[in-house]
Amino acid sequence: MKHTLTLPIVLLTFFPFWAGGAEPTKDKVIPADRDASASTRLVLDYIVALTRRTDKKLMSGQFLGWYPDVNLAAAEKIQELSGKWPAIIGVDYYETKLDVAKRTEPEFHKPPRWRSINRLIKDYWAKGGLGTVSVHMTNPATGGKAWDTTKKPTADWLDPSTETGKAYLGQIDQIADGLEDLQKAGVVVLYRPFHEWDWAFWWGKLQPDLARKMWQHMFHHLVVNRRLHNIIWVYNGSMNRYPGNEFVDLNSYDYYTKDPVAAAAKYKEMRGTGKPFALGEFGPPGAYDDSVTPRNYGYAPFAKKVLDAAPGTVYFLAWRDAWGLHRNPGTRELMMAGRNISVTHVALGTVRVMRTTGMMGEVVGMAASLCTKHAVTPRGVYEKHLDELKALMQRGVGKADLR
Numbered sequence: 001m002k003h004t005l006t007l008p009i010v011l012l013t014f015f016p017f018w019a020g021g022a023e024p025t026k027d028k029v030i031p032a033d034r035d036a037s038a039s040t041r042l043v044l045d046y047i048v049a050l051t052r053r054t055d056k057k058l059m060s061g062q063f064l065g066w067y068p069d070v071n072l073a074a075a076e077k078i079q080e081l082s083g084k085w086p087a088i089i090g091v092d093y094y095e096t097k098l099d100v101a102k103r104t105e106p107e108f109h110k111p112p113r114w115r116s117i118n119r120l121i122k123d124y125w126a127k128g129g130l131g132t133v134s135v136h137m138t139n140p141a142t143g144g145k146a147w148d149t150t151k152k153p154t155a156d157w158l159d160p161s162t163e164t165g166k167a168y169l170g171q172i173d174q175i176a177d178g179l180e181d182l183q184k185a186g187v188v189v190l191y192r193p194f195h196e197w198d199w200a201f202w203w204g205k206l207q208p209d210l211a212r213k214m215w216q217h218m219f220h221h222l223v224v225n226r227r228l229h230n231i232i233w234v235y236n237g238s239m240n241r242y243p244g245n246e247f248v249d250l251n252s253y254d255y256y257t258k259d260p261v262a263a264a265a266k267y268k269e270m271r272g273t274g275k276p277f278a279l280g281e282f283g284p285p286g287a288y289d290d291s292v293t294p295r296n297y298g299y300a301p302f303a304k305k306v307l308d309a310a311p312g313t314v315y316f317l318a319w320r321d322a323w324g325l326h327r328n329p330g331t332r333e334l335m336m337a338g339r340n341i342s343v344t345h346v347a348l349g350t351v352r353v354m355r356t357t358g359m360m361g362e363v364v365g366m367a368a369s370l371c372t373k374h375a376v377t378p379r380g381v382y383e384k385h386l387d388e389l390k391a392l393m394q395r396g397v398g399k400a401d402l403r
Helices: 038-050 073-082 098-103 114-127 163-184 208-225 260-273 302-309 331-335 345-353 355-374 378-384 386-395
Strands: 002-007 061-063 088-092 130-134 189-192 231-236 250-256 277-283 313-318 339-344
Touching (some): 088 313, 114 130, 163 189, 163 208, 355 386, 378 386
Parallel strands (some): 231 250, 250 277, 277 313
Antiparallel strands (some): 002 339
Protein backbone atom coordinates (compact mmCIF):
# COMPACT_ATOMS: atom_id res chain seq x y z
CA MET A 1 0.00 0.00 0.00
CA LYS A 2 1.23 3.52 -0.73
CA HIS A 3 0.98 6.47 1.61
CA THR A 4 0.41 9.92 0.19
CA LEU A 5 1.73 12.96 2.00
CA THR A 6 0.89 16.36 0.56
CA LEU A 7 3.30 19.16 1.56
CA PRO A 8 3.46 22.09 2.16
CA ILE A 9 -0.02 23.18 1.13
CA VAL A 10 -3.25 24.70 2.37
CA LEU A 11 -5.52 22.26 0.57
CA LEU A 12 -5.61 18.49 0.43
CA THR A 13 -7.05 17.13 -2.80
CA PHE A 14 -7.25 13.59 -4.17
CA PHE A 15 -5.43 11.00 -2.05
CA PRO A 16 -5.93 7.64 -0.31
CA PHE A 17 -7.52 8.56 3.02
CA TRP A 18 -6.74 5.26 4.67
CA ALA A 19 -3.05 5.66 3.87
CA GLY A 20 -2.22 7.84 6.86
CA GLY A 21 -0.97 10.99 5.11
CA ALA A 22 -1.54 13.10 8.23
CA GLU A 23 0.46 12.79 11.41
CA PRO A 24 -1.17 10.35 13.86
CA THR A 25 -3.30 11.91 16.56
CA LYS A 26 -1.71 12.14 20.00
CA ASP A 27 -4.85 10.93 21.72
CA LYS A 28 -6.92 7.92 20.73
CA VAL A 29 -9.92 8.91 18.59
CA ILE A 30 -13.09 7.24 19.82
CA PRO A 31 -15.77 6.98 17.10
CA ALA A 32 -19.45 7.41 17.91
CA ASP A 33 -19.90 3.81 16.79
CA ARG A 34 -17.74 1.87 19.22
CA ASP A 35 -17.76 -1.07 16.80
CA ALA A 36 -16.62 1.02 13.82
CA SER A 37 -14.55 -0.88 11.28
CA ALA A 38 -10.78 -0.51 11.11
CA SER A 39 -11.06 1.51 7.88
CA THR A 40 -13.63 3.81 9.46
CA ARG A 41 -11.34 4.42 12.41
CA LEU A 42 -8.41 5.18 10.10
CA VAL A 43 -10.40 7.72 8.11
CA LEU A 44 -11.73 9.36 11.26
CA ASP A 45 -8.24 9.43 12.76
CA TYR A 46 -7.01 11.19 9.62
CA ILE A 47 -9.80 13.76 9.82
CA VAL A 48 -9.17 14.51 13.49
CA ALA A 49 -5.43 14.80 12.79
CA LEU A 50 -6.15 17.62 10.33
CA THR A 51 -7.37 19.79 13.21
CA ARG A 52 -3.97 19.51 14.90
CA ARG A 53 -1.67 20.27 12.00
CA THR A 54 0.44 23.41 11.98
CA ASP A 55 0.55 23.62 8.19
CA LYS A 56 -3.14 24.47 7.79
CA LYS A 57 -4.80 21.96 5.48
CA LEU A 58 -8.38 21.09 4.70
CA MET A 59 -10.07 18.76 2.26
CA SER A 60 -11.84 19.99 -0.85
CA GLY A 61 -15.24 18.68 -1.90
CA GLN A 62 -17.81 19.04 -4.67
CA PHE A 63 -21.48 17.98 -4.73
CA LEU A 64 -22.09 16.13 -7.98
CA GLY A 65 -25.82 16.66 -8.53
CA TRP A 66 -29.11 14.86 -8.28
CA TYR A 67 -30.56 11.59 -9.48
CA PRO A 68 -31.22 10.85 -12.31
CA ASP A 69 -28.53 13.18 -13.72
CA VAL A 70 -25.78 12.60 -11.14
CA ASN A 71 -22.34 11.77 -12.55
CA LEU A 72 -18.68 12.68 -12.14
CA ALA A 73 -18.77 15.53 -14.67
CA ALA A 74 -18.26 18.27 -12.05
CA ALA A 75 -15.27 16.49 -10.49
CA GLU A 76 -13.82 15.80 -13.94
CA LYS A 77 -14.14 19.48 -14.86
CA ILE A 78 -12.32 20.46 -11.65
CA GLN A 79 -9.53 18.07 -12.57
CA GLU A 80 -9.41 19.52 -16.09
CA LEU A 81 -9.16 23.07 -14.72
CA SER A 82 -6.65 22.42 -11.97
CA GLY A 83 -4.95 19.10 -12.54
CA LYS A 84 -6.36 17.99 -9.16
CA TRP A 85 -9.35 15.92 -8.10
CA PRO A 86 -11.43 17.06 -5.13
CA ALA A 87 -10.85 14.90 -2.07
CA ILE A 88 -14.59 14.42 -1.47
CA ILE A 89 -17.61 13.98 -3.72
CA GLY A 90 -21.09 14.75 -2.41
CA VAL A 91 -24.19 12.78 -3.40
CA ASP A 92 -27.77 12.31 -2.21
CA TYR A 93 -29.83 9.12 -2.11
CA TYR A 94 -33.05 10.95 -3.07
CA GLU A 95 -34.21 13.15 -5.91
CA THR A 96 -34.58 16.89 -5.86
CA LYS A 97 -37.68 18.97 -6.57
CA LEU A 98 -40.71 17.80 -8.50
CA ASP A 99 -39.38 19.15 -11.82
CA VAL A 100 -37.89 15.71 -12.47
CA ALA A 101 -40.84 13.70 -11.17
CA LYS A 102 -42.04 12.61 -14.60
CA ARG A 103 -38.65 11.07 -15.31
CA THR A 104 -38.48 9.28 -11.97
CA GLU A 105 -41.85 7.69 -11.39
CA PRO A 106 -43.56 6.90 -9.09
CA GLU A 107 -43.99 10.50 -8.01
CA PHE A 108 -44.80 9.79 -4.36
CA HIS A 109 -43.12 7.67 -1.69
CA LYS A 110 -39.85 7.78 -3.61
CA PRO A 111 -37.33 5.14 -2.61
CA PRO A 112 -33.71 6.17 -2.12
CA ARG A 113 -31.77 5.70 -5.36
CA TRP A 114 -28.69 4.16 -3.84
CA ARG A 115 -28.14 1.59 -6.56
CA SER A 116 -27.27 4.35 -9.00
CA ILE A 117 -25.44 6.53 -6.48
CA ASN A 118 -23.24 3.87 -4.86
CA ARG A 119 -21.46 3.10 -8.11
CA LEU A 120 -19.98 6.62 -8.05
CA ILE A 121 -18.96 6.36 -4.39
CA LYS A 122 -17.28 2.98 -4.92
CA ASP A 123 -15.40 4.18 -7.98
CA TYR A 124 -14.17 7.29 -6.19
CA TRP A 125 -13.14 5.32 -3.11
CA ALA A 126 -11.16 2.93 -5.31
CA LYS A 127 -9.28 5.91 -6.75
CA GLY A 128 -8.47 7.25 -3.29
CA GLY A 129 -11.38 9.65 -2.69
CA LEU A 130 -14.22 9.80 -0.21
CA GLY A 131 -17.97 10.23 -0.55
CA THR A 132 -20.39 12.14 1.64
CA VAL A 133 -24.06 11.13 1.51
CA SER A 134 -27.04 13.29 2.39
CA VAL A 135 -30.67 12.12 2.32
CA HIS A 136 -33.50 14.46 1.29
CA MET A 137 -35.98 11.98 2.71
CA THR A 138 -39.54 11.71 1.45
CA ASN A 139 -42.14 13.00 3.90
CA PRO A 140 -43.47 9.67 5.24
CA ALA A 141 -46.76 11.22 6.38
CA THR A 142 -47.72 12.39 2.88
CA GLY A 143 -45.46 10.56 0.42
CA GLY A 144 -44.37 13.92 -0.97
CA LYS A 145 -40.81 15.08 -1.39
CA ALA A 146 -38.68 16.50 1.39
CA TRP A 147 -40.00 19.98 0.63
CA ASP A 148 -43.56 18.91 1.55
CA THR A 149 -44.19 20.61 4.90
CA THR A 150 -47.94 20.04 5.05
CA LYS A 151 -47.41 17.47 7.83
CA LYS A 152 -44.60 17.86 10.32
CA PRO A 153 -43.01 15.02 12.30
CA THR A 154 -44.53 13.93 15.59
CA ALA A 155 -43.54 11.28 18.12
CA ASP A 156 -45.61 8.65 16.31
CA TRP A 157 -43.08 8.72 13.44
CA LEU A 158 -40.85 6.72 15.77
CA ASP A 159 -43.60 4.18 16.47
CA PRO A 160 -43.52 1.44 13.79
CA SER A 161 -47.03 0.33 14.80
CA THR A 162 -48.45 3.50 13.16
CA GLU A 163 -48.79 3.91 9.40
CA THR A 164 -46.48 6.92 9.33
CA GLY A 165 -43.98 5.23 11.64
CA LYS A 166 -43.98 2.18 9.41
CA ALA A 167 -43.34 4.33 6.33
CA TYR A 168 -40.58 6.27 8.11
CA LEU A 169 -38.78 3.13 9.31
CA GLY A 170 -39.14 1.70 5.82
CA GLN A 171 -37.20 4.66 4.44
CA ILE A 172 -34.45 4.28 7.03
CA ASP A 173 -34.15 0.59 6.14
CA GLN A 174 -33.84 1.45 2.46
CA ILE A 175 -31.09 3.94 3.29
CA ALA A 176 -29.47 1.23 5.39
CA ASP A 177 -29.58 -1.10 2.39
CA GLY A 178 -27.48 1.40 0.46
CA LEU A 179 -25.00 1.91 3.29
CA GLU A 180 -24.78 -1.85 3.76
CA ASP A 181 -23.93 -2.24 0.08
CA LEU A 182 -21.03 0.17 0.62
CA GLN A 183 -19.97 -1.68 3.77
CA LYS A 184 -19.77 -4.96 1.87
CA ALA A 185 -17.48 -3.22 -0.63
CA GLY A 186 -15.25 -1.96 2.18
CA VAL A 187 -16.21 1.69 1.61
CA VAL A 188 -16.30 4.26 4.43
CA VAL A 189 -18.82 7.08 4.03
CA LEU A 190 -19.44 10.49 5.60
CA TYR A 191 -23.17 10.29 6.38
CA ARG A 192 -25.01 13.59 6.92
CA PRO A 193 -28.69 12.90 7.72
CA PHE A 194 -31.23 15.55 8.77
CA HIS A 195 -29.10 18.26 7.24
CA GLU A 196 -30.20 21.89 7.51
CA TRP A 197 -32.91 21.11 10.02
CA ASP A 198 -32.58 24.65 11.34
CA TRP A 199 -34.31 25.80 8.16
CA ALA A 200 -38.03 25.63 7.39
CA PHE A 201 -37.94 24.78 3.68
CA TRP A 202 -38.37 21.04 4.40
CA TRP A 203 -40.22 18.88 6.90
CA GLY A 204 -37.15 18.47 9.11
CA LYS A 205 -37.28 21.72 11.10
CA LEU A 206 -38.26 20.01 14.34
CA GLN A 207 -38.63 20.86 17.96
CA PRO A 208 -35.21 20.28 19.57
CA ASP A 209 -36.28 17.39 21.80
CA LEU A 210 -37.89 15.46 18.93
CA ALA A 211 -34.92 16.24 16.68
CA ARG A 212 -32.51 14.69 19.15
CA LYS A 213 -34.72 11.61 19.53
CA MET A 214 -34.98 11.13 15.76
CA TRP A 215 -31.20 11.33 15.32
CA GLN A 216 -30.60 8.88 18.18
CA HIS A 217 -33.28 6.55 16.81
CA MET A 218 -31.64 6.50 13.36
CA PHE A 219 -28.17 5.99 14.87
CA HIS A 220 -29.38 3.05 16.96
CA HIS A 221 -31.23 1.45 14.08
CA LEU A 222 -28.31 1.68 11.63
CA VAL A 223 -25.52 0.82 14.06
CA VAL A 224 -27.17 -1.67 16.40
CA ASN A 225 -30.03 -3.19 14.42
CA ARG A 226 -28.47 -3.10 10.97
CA ARG A 227 -24.85 -3.47 12.16
CA LEU A 228 -23.44 -0.80 9.88
CA HIS A 229 -19.95 0.14 10.99
CA ASN A 230 -18.63 2.00 7.93
CA ILE A 231 -20.26 5.34 8.83
CA ILE A 232 -18.71 8.60 10.00
CA TRP A 233 -21.66 10.47 11.50
CA VAL A 234 -21.79 14.13 10.42
CA TYR A 235 -24.11 16.41 12.38
CA ASN A 236 -25.48 19.45 10.50
CA GLY A 237 -27.34 22.05 12.56
CA SER A 238 -27.35 24.23 15.65
CA MET A 239 -26.43 23.02 19.10
CA ASN A 240 -30.01 23.19 20.42
CA ARG A 241 -30.74 20.03 18.38
CA TYR A 242 -27.38 18.37 18.99
CA PRO A 243 -27.98 14.69 19.87
CA GLY A 244 -24.87 14.30 22.03
CA ASN A 245 -21.20 13.50 21.49
CA GLU A 246 -21.85 9.77 21.73
CA PHE A 247 -23.89 9.96 18.50
CA VAL A 248 -21.68 12.29 16.41
CA ASP A 249 -18.21 12.11 14.86
CA LEU A 250 -18.04 15.44 13.09
CA ASN A 251 -19.98 18.72 13.17
CA SER A 252 -20.91 20.82 10.17
CA TYR A 253 -23.01 23.74 9.04
CA ASP A 254 -24.11 24.97 5.61
CA TYR A 255 -23.37 28.45 4.26
CA TYR A 256 -24.71 30.28 1.25
CA THR A 257 -22.87 33.54 1.45
CA LYS A 258 -20.11 35.61 -0.15
CA ASP A 259 -17.61 35.39 2.67
CA PRO A 260 -16.83 32.18 4.59
CA VAL A 261 -16.02 34.34 7.63
CA ALA A 262 -19.68 33.58 8.43
CA ALA A 263 -18.47 30.16 9.58
CA ALA A 264 -16.75 31.68 12.61
CA ALA A 265 -19.88 31.92 14.79
CA LYS A 266 -21.01 28.29 14.34
CA TYR A 267 -17.46 27.04 14.64
CA LYS A 268 -17.11 28.81 17.96
CA GLU A 269 -20.48 27.44 19.10
CA MET A 270 -19.58 23.85 18.18
CA ARG A 271 -15.94 23.92 19.25
CA GLY A 272 -16.85 22.93 22.79
CA THR A 273 -17.92 19.46 21.63
CA GLY A 274 -14.31 18.64 20.75
CA LYS A 275 -15.42 17.35 17.34
CA PRO A 276 -13.92 18.39 13.97
CA PHE A 277 -15.86 21.00 11.99
CA ALA A 278 -16.78 21.14 8.28
CA LEU A 279 -18.64 23.34 5.84
CA GLY A 280 -21.26 20.76 4.95
CA GLU A 281 -22.35 22.85 1.96
CA PHE A 282 -21.13 26.12 0.51
CA GLY A 283 -22.62 28.27 -2.22
CA PRO A 284 -21.68 31.83 -3.22
CA PRO A 285 -24.32 34.45 -4.13
CA GLY A 286 -26.47 33.74 -7.18
CA ALA A 287 -29.00 31.16 -8.33
CA TYR A 288 -27.86 27.54 -8.39
CA ASP A 289 -30.03 26.63 -11.37
CA ASP A 290 -28.34 28.94 -13.86
CA SER A 291 -26.65 26.21 -15.86
CA VAL A 292 -25.24 28.43 -18.60
CA THR A 293 -23.94 31.80 -17.39
CA PRO A 294 -20.29 31.82 -16.23
CA ARG A 295 -20.04 32.77 -12.57
CA ASN A 296 -17.59 35.16 -10.99
CA TYR A 297 -17.05 34.02 -7.40
CA GLY A 298 -13.31 33.95 -6.80
CA TYR A 299 -12.50 30.64 -5.08
CA ALA A 300 -8.72 31.25 -5.05
CA PRO A 301 -8.47 32.54 -1.42
CA PHE A 302 -11.33 30.38 -0.15
CA ALA A 303 -9.32 27.85 1.88
CA LYS A 304 -7.33 30.55 3.64
CA LYS A 305 -10.49 32.50 4.47
CA VAL A 306 -12.18 29.39 5.88
CA LEU A 307 -9.21 28.48 8.06
CA ASP A 308 -8.80 32.06 9.27
CA ALA A 309 -12.45 32.11 10.34
CA ALA A 310 -12.64 28.53 11.66
CA PRO A 311 -9.15 27.08 12.22
CA GLY A 312 -10.40 23.57 13.05
CA THR A 313 -12.25 23.11 9.74
CA VAL A 314 -11.40 19.82 8.03
CA TYR A 315 -13.31 20.02 4.74
CA PHE A 316 -15.77 22.01 2.66
CA LEU A 317 -18.27 20.83 0.05
CA ALA A 318 -19.04 23.28 -2.76
CA TRP A 319 -22.68 22.76 -3.71
CA ARG A 320 -24.30 22.09 -7.02
CA ASP A 321 -24.31 23.57 -10.52
CA ALA A 322 -23.51 27.28 -10.66
CA TRP A 323 -22.24 27.31 -7.06
CA GLY A 324 -19.58 24.72 -7.80
CA LEU A 325 -15.81 24.86 -8.11
CA HIS A 326 -16.21 23.82 -11.73
CA ARG A 327 -18.32 26.89 -12.59
CA ASN A 328 -16.35 29.69 -10.93
CA PRO A 329 -12.90 31.28 -11.33
CA GLY A 330 -10.02 30.66 -8.96
CA THR A 331 -10.37 26.88 -8.80
CA ARG A 332 -6.97 26.31 -10.39
CA GLU A 333 -5.31 28.54 -7.82
CA LEU A 334 -7.28 26.99 -4.96
CA MET A 335 -6.36 23.46 -5.97
CA MET A 336 -2.76 24.21 -6.95
CA ALA A 337 -1.25 22.58 -3.93
CA GLY A 338 2.41 21.91 -4.41
CA ARG A 339 3.67 18.34 -4.62
CA ASN A 340 2.51 14.89 -3.57
CA ILE A 341 4.95 12.26 -2.38
CA SER A 342 3.96 8.59 -2.70
CA VAL A 343 6.09 6.23 -0.61
CA THR A 344 5.71 2.87 1.09
CA HIS A 345 4.81 2.63 4.76
CA VAL A 346 8.49 1.84 5.47
CA ALA A 347 9.77 5.07 3.94
CA LEU A 348 7.03 7.36 5.24
CA GLY A 349 8.60 8.04 8.65
CA THR A 350 11.94 8.86 7.05
CA VAL A 351 10.41 11.36 4.67
CA ARG A 352 8.71 13.13 7.57
CA VAL A 353 11.83 13.75 9.62
CA MET A 354 14.80 14.01 7.24
CA ARG A 355 16.12 16.58 4.82
CA THR A 356 13.75 15.44 2.07
CA THR A 357 10.94 17.77 3.08
CA GLY A 358 13.40 20.59 3.72
CA MET A 359 14.61 20.25 0.15
CA MET A 360 11.01 20.48 -0.99
CA GLY A 361 10.71 23.76 0.87
CA GLU A 362 13.76 25.08 -0.99
CA VAL A 363 12.22 24.16 -4.34
CA VAL A 364 8.91 25.77 -3.40
CA GLY A 365 10.83 28.94 -2.55
CA MET A 366 12.58 28.86 -5.91
CA ALA A 367 9.25 28.42 -7.68
CA ALA A 368 7.79 31.32 -5.69
CA SER A 369 10.69 33.56 -6.80
CA LEU A 370 9.88 32.69 -10.43
CA CYS A 371 6.21 33.49 -9.84
CA THR A 372 7.27 36.97 -8.73
CA LYS A 373 9.85 37.38 -11.48
CA HIS A 374 7.52 36.43 -14.33
CA ALA A 375 4.17 37.46 -12.77
CA VAL A 376 2.72 33.96 -13.19
CA THR A 377 0.88 31.46 -11.02
CA PRO A 378 2.62 28.32 -9.70
CA ARG A 379 1.09 26.39 -12.57
CA GLY A 380 2.53 28.98 -14.92
CA VAL A 381 5.99 28.10 -13.64
CA TYR A 382 5.37 24.46 -14.55
CA GLU A 383 3.91 25.31 -17.95
CA LYS A 384 6.33 28.03 -19.10
CA HIS A 385 9.41 28.21 -16.86
CA LEU A 386 10.16 24.64 -15.82
CA ASP A 387 13.65 24.64 -17.35
CA GLU A 388 14.53 27.77 -15.40
CA LEU A 389 13.29 26.15 -12.19
CA LYS A 390 15.38 23.05 -12.88
CA ALA A 391 18.43 25.25 -13.37
CA LEU A 392 17.85 26.87 -9.98
CA MET A 393 17.50 23.46 -8.41
CA GLN A 394 20.83 22.41 -9.90
CA ARG A 395 22.54 25.47 -8.43
CA GLY A 396 20.97 24.96 -5.03
CA VAL A 397 20.33 27.30 -2.10
CA GLY A 398 23.36 29.10 -0.71
CA LYS A 399 25.53 28.35 -3.72
CA ALA A 400 24.57 31.40 -5.72
CA ASP A 401 22.36 34.45 -5.73
CA LEU A 402 18.84 33.29 -6.62
CA ARG A 403 17.54 36.68 -7.69
